[in-house]
Amino acid sequence: MNVAKFFKDVTREMSKVSWPKGRELVRYTITVVTTVAFVAVFFALIDLGITQVLELLFE
Numbered sequence: 001m002n003v004a005k006f007f008k009d010v011t012r013e014m015s016k017v018s019w020p021k022g023r024e025l026v027r028y029t030i031t032v033v034t035t036v037a038f039v040a041v042f043f044a045l046i047d048l049g050i051t052q053v054l055e056l057l058f059e
Contacts, residue, residue: 020028
């Protein structure tokens with residue numbers, strides 16, 4: 001495949017993409033950051049709980 005044709009095709013496809021507007025982008029970013037923070041805290045608590053149980057079992 002020709003490199004120039006590849007980039008021409010990429011440019012054509014990127015022009016078809018529906019990019020989010022400013023407010024949408026901010027809302028999506030807040031949603032992603034909130035979700036990631038929630039999942040991180042959730043797994044930290046699960047890890048802490050498992051650690052406590054293992055320490056009680058193997059003391």
